[in-house]
Amino acid sequence: xxxxxxxxxxxxxxxxxxxxxxxxxxxxxxxxxxxxxxxxxxxxxxxxxxxxxxxxxxxxxxxxxxxxxxxxxxxxxxxxxxxxxxxxxxxxxxxxxxxxxxxxxxxxxxxxxxxxxxxxxxxxxxxxxxxxxxxxxxxxxxxxxxxxxxxxxxxxxxxxxxxxxxxxxxxxxxxxxxxxxxxxxxxxxxxxxxxxxxxxxxxxxxxxxxxxxxxxxxxxxxxxxxxxxxxxxxxxxxxxxxxxxxxxxxxxxxxxxxxxxxxxxxxxxxxxxxxxxxxxxxxxxxxxxxxxxxxxxxxxxxxxxxxxxxxxxxxxxxxxxxxxxxxxxxxxxxxxxxxxxxxxxxxxxxxxxxxxxxxxxxxxxxxxxxxxxxxxxxxxxxxxxxxxxxxxxxxxxxxxxxxxxxxxxxxxxxxxxxxxxxxxxxxxxxxxxxxxxxxxxxxxxxxxxxxxxxxxxxxxxxxxxxxxxxxxxxxxxxxxxxxxxxxxxxxxxxxxxxxxxxxxxxxxxxxxxxxxxxxxxxxxxxxxxxxxxxxxxxxxxxxxxxxxxxxxxxxxxxxxxxxxxxxxxxxxxxxxxxxxxxxxxxxxxxxxxxxxxxxxxxxxxxxxxxxxxxxxxxxxxxxxxxxxxxxxxxxxxxxxxxxxxxxx
Amino acid sequence: xxxxxxxxxxxxxxxxxxxxxxxxxxxxxxxxxxxxxxxxxxxxxxxxxxxxxxxxxxxxxxxxxxxxxxxxxxxxxxxxxxxxxxxxxxxxxxxxxxxxxxxxxxxxxxxxxxxxxxxxxxxxxxxxxxxxxxxxxxxxxxxxxxxxxxxxxxxxxxxxxxxxxxxxxxxx
Numbered sequence: 001x002x003x004x005x006x007x008x009x010x011x012x013x014x015x016x017x018x019x020x021x022x023x024x025x026x027x028x029x030x031x032x033x034x035x036x037x038x039x040x041x042x043x044x045x046x047x048x049x050x051x052x053x054x055x056x057x058x059x060x061x062x063x064x065x066x067x068x069x070x071x072x073x074x075x076x077x078x079x080x081x082x083x084x085x086x087x088x089x090x091x092x093x094x095x096x097x098x099x100x101x102x103x104x105x106x107x108x109x110x111x112x113x114x115x116x117x118x119x120x121x122x123x124x125x126x127x128x129x130x131x132x133x134x135x136x137x138x139x140x141x142x143x144x145x146x147x148x149x150x151x152x153x154x155x156x157x158x159x160x161x162x163x164x165x166x167x168x169x170x171x172x173x174x175x176x177x178x179x180x181x182x183x184x185x186x187x188x189x190x191x192x193x194x195x196x197x198x199x200x201x202x203x204x205x206x207x208x209x210x211x212x213x214x215x216x217x218x219x220x221x222x223x224x225x226x227x228x229x230x231x232x233x234x235x236x237x238x239x240x241x242x243x244x245x246x247x248x249x250x251x252x253x254x255x256x257x258x259x260x261x262x263x264x265x266x267x268x269x270x271x272x273x274x275x276x277x278x279x280x281x282x283x284x285x286x287x288x289x290x291x292x293x294x295x296x297x298x299x300x301x302x303x304x305x306x307x308x309x310x311x312x313x314x315x316x317x318x319x320x321x322x323x324x325x326x327x328x329x330x331x332x333x334x335x336x337x338x339x340x341x342x343x344x345x346x347x348x349x350x351x352x353x354x355x356x357x358x359x360x361x362x363x364x365x366x367x368x369x370x371x372x373x374x375x376x377x378x379x380x381x382x383x384x385x386x387x388x389x390x391x392x393x394x395x396x397x398x399x400x401x402x403x404x405x406x407x408x409x410x411x412x413x414x415x416x417x418x419x420x421x422x423x424x425x426x427x428x429x430x431x432x433x434x435x436x437x438x439x440x441x442x443x444x445x446x447x448x449x450x451x452x453x454x455x456x457x458x459x460x461x462x463x464x465x466x467x468x469x470x471x472x473x474x475x476x477x478x479x480x481x482x483x484x485x486x487x488x489x490x491x492x493x494x495x496x497x498x499x500x501x502x503x504x505x506x507x508x509x510x511x512x513x514x515x516x517x518x519x520x521x522x523x524x525x526x527x528x529x530x531x532x533x534x535x536x537x538x539x540x541x542x543x544x545x546x547x548x549x550x551x552x553x554x555x556x557x558x559x560x561x562x563x564x565x566x567x568x569x570x571x572x573x574x575x576x577x578x579x580x581x582x583x584x585x586x587x588x589x590x591x592x593x594x595x596x597x598x599x600x601x602x603x604x605x606x607x608x609x610x611x612x613x614x615x616x617x618x619x620x621x622x623x624x625x626x627x628x629x630x631x632x633x634x635x636x637x638x639x640x641x642x643x644x645x646x647x648x
Numbered sequence: 649x650x651x652x653x654x655x656x657x658x659x660x661x662x663x664x665x666x667x668x669x670x671x672x673x674x675x676x677x678x679x680x681x682x683x684x685x686x687x688x689x690x691x692x693x694x695x696x697x698x699x700x701x702x703x704x705x706x707x708x709x710x711x712x713x714x715x716x717x718x719x720x721x722x723x724x725x726x727x728x729x730x731x732x733x734x735x736x737x738x739x740x741x742x743x744x745x746x747x748x749x750x751x752x753x754x755x756x757x758x759x760x761x762x763x764x765x766x767x768x769x770x771x772x773x774x775x776x777x778x779x780x781x782x783x784x785x786x787x788x789x790x791x792x793x794x795x796x797x798x799x800x801x802x803x804x805x806x807x808x809x810x811x812x813x814x815x816x817x818x819x820x
Contacts, residue, residue, distance in 0.1 A: 080777050
């Protein structure tokens with residue numbers, strides 16, 4: 001027996017391990033220089049009692065450490081835990097246990113031990129912060145410092161027995177122990193029914209984490225990635241391949257994302273309906289072309305913002321956009337007139353209802369007119385910072401867009417009031433809403449000679465003119481004459497407008513106005529405000545006089561007397577005093593929901609006492625920057641109006 | 649026959665059929681000289697004997713497992729029922745033996761688990777894991793830490809997070 005003879009070892013007696021030095025007669029005793037063989041089954045020459053005693057002695061000497069078990073053993077133990085309560089309790093024992101638990105996929109739990117809902121006797125305390133939308137659908141949000149891997153692991157374990165996590169929003173990350181791929185992997189393993197995932201501003205998440213999610217959550221429908229600098233095409237390609245139910249994708253400021261993933265997503269996600277791509281410098285024409293050509297049948301909402309794409313890509317969007325209803329093109333510096341013209345004239349955008357073109361210097365009158373002509377269903381248009389669009393374009397646009405309902409022009413400085421007003425006369429019967437914001441070209445116009453009777457626009461219901469410095473009383477008078485059917489008006493930030501300009505408008509729209517916003521009109525006085533309230537007391541629901549410094553209690557008294565259905569009232573930074581507030585508070589017929597008195601310098605503690613009597617309908621009260629209102633009173637006000645949202 | 653040697657230099661001899669129950673031994677036997685012993689560097693003598701006991705008994709049970717008859721003809725229906733009963737009885741015997749076998753101290757339980765893991769014995773691994781899992785059953789977090797001598801390594805912040813979320817798991 002050569003192997004046994006050459007047995008290694010030293011000549012000292014071993015003091016470790018299971019040796020029984022007192023029992024020399026035992027066949028199992030092994031001095032190192034001698035070997036004996038025992039054939040199975042084992043047999044000891046000692047009796048059971050002695051054996052048990054020895055066992056105990058050794059047990060007492062050595063404490064047990066489950067932590068000495070390797071992770072795979074701990075994994076085997078934890079995946080056999082009998083119930084939800086045990087899993088939750090184990091998750092709180094130590095970080096090692098938590099990380100092993102969160103690495104268990106639900107498919108790895110033996111069926112006999114899996115419980116989807118806990119015993120009724122063991123019903124856990126439901127955390128008030130969490131919104132449980134229905135039994136099956138749970139939503140979690142982690143923000144800022146609370147966004148850590150550990151919390152994600154805990155969510156993954158606990159959601160398993162409450163019916164499954166369906167929405168997860170992670171906004172920000174803890175600065176030192178924040179969200180990494182590990183946390184996402186835990187979610188991927190524990191939440192197979194995840195449908196909505198939003199990851200905002202989490203710098204350490206990489207493609208590996210996103211791939212884990214793709215593997216573990218095949219039912220993913222909406223993915224939202226904002227400012228994730230380490231995520232690239234690889235991660236998104238994994239999502240495209242494994243999540244065929246994807247309907248909505250939003251990728252913003254992810255510097256490594258490029259064209260390849262768009263190709264994959266277009267090809268692999270047949271249900272893709274909404275895509276937003278913003279500020280991704282590596283995305284170019286080819287990616288957009290691949291995306292729209294493959295997903296054209298389902299894609300309904302497309303938003304492209306701040307990308308290095310040109311005419312070719314836009315033309316393809318038009319050509320393949322058979323299903324597009326909402327299109328936003330923003331910050332596309334490289335798209336020229338030709339791009340927009342081709343996009344429209346391919347006649348592909350037949351279902352387009354709403355289009356927004358922002359900061360695209362390539363949009364000209366020709367492009368705008370083409371869009372109106374070739375998209376018959378167009379209802380809403382928003383143009384911002386399109387400096388090349390001029391009066392001719394607007395006119396042609398209105399002539400062609402017969403189903404147009406709403407137009408918003410912002411910072412389009414080449415447009416003058418002439419075109420707007422003449423457009424209002426030729427517009428289609430459905431045109432309801434016009435909005436002019438910061439358009440520096442809007443200045444007073446003189447009535448064209450020979451025009452005796454000024455035609456009117458019967459369909460316009462909503463007019464907004466905001467921060468157009470050239471808009472003064474004369475323009476206002478014209479508007480008042482042309483638009484008799486207005487219900488909602490916003491005429492704000494117009495430093496040049498005074499009472500004189502408003503009177504004609506108030507007269508023509510008397511009895512119809514529902515929402516009136518006249519904020520930041522410093523020249524407005526009680527005269528106009530009172531006239532407004534008198535004429536429209538029965539209908540007016542929202543009245544905003546924020547920043548109208550000359551409005552006083554007289555207006556408030558008129559409001560109290562005339563207004564029947566008023567719900568929102570803003571008198572911030574006006575000359576309203578305690579008297580006015582007292583009148584408001586005691587007006588029982590007024591069921592105000594929202595009241596703002598911010599920055600009203602004339603208010604004192606008396607107002608606070610009056611406000612305590614406000615009715616139960618009040619949902620919001622704004623008393624910011626009221627210097628004369630002191631803190632003692634405010635505390636008691638908070639108590640009295642406990643149902644109301646107070647801004648102090 | 650196969651020779652196994654524990655870390656404290658105790659040897660045991662087992663039949664080859666028994667040894668093949670362990671995947672690790674199966675691979676080792678393919679590679680090594682049958683005259684040589686197979687060292688088990690992580691396992692002490694007592695644990696080795698316990699594991700060998702398991703392997704031997706399992707082999708015995710396997711050999712005695714009643715045949716399942718899957719015949720669909722009506723004459724053999726009686727036989728099918730009998731076979732099912734016999735199988736049930738056999739499963740009961742195995743289960744009873746396993747319960748008695750697993751009635752060991754905590755130390756032995758860990759050592760057995762490690763041993764089963766090392767020797768790749770799926771059946772014993774499963775038994776040990778289930779036994780330890782059953783020790784966790786019904787316990788709160790503090791009790792689990794006490795039973796298994798685990799040190800709490802969560803920071804106070806993290807723990808506060810938990811106490812709020814899983815309060816019910818902490819109730820004593």
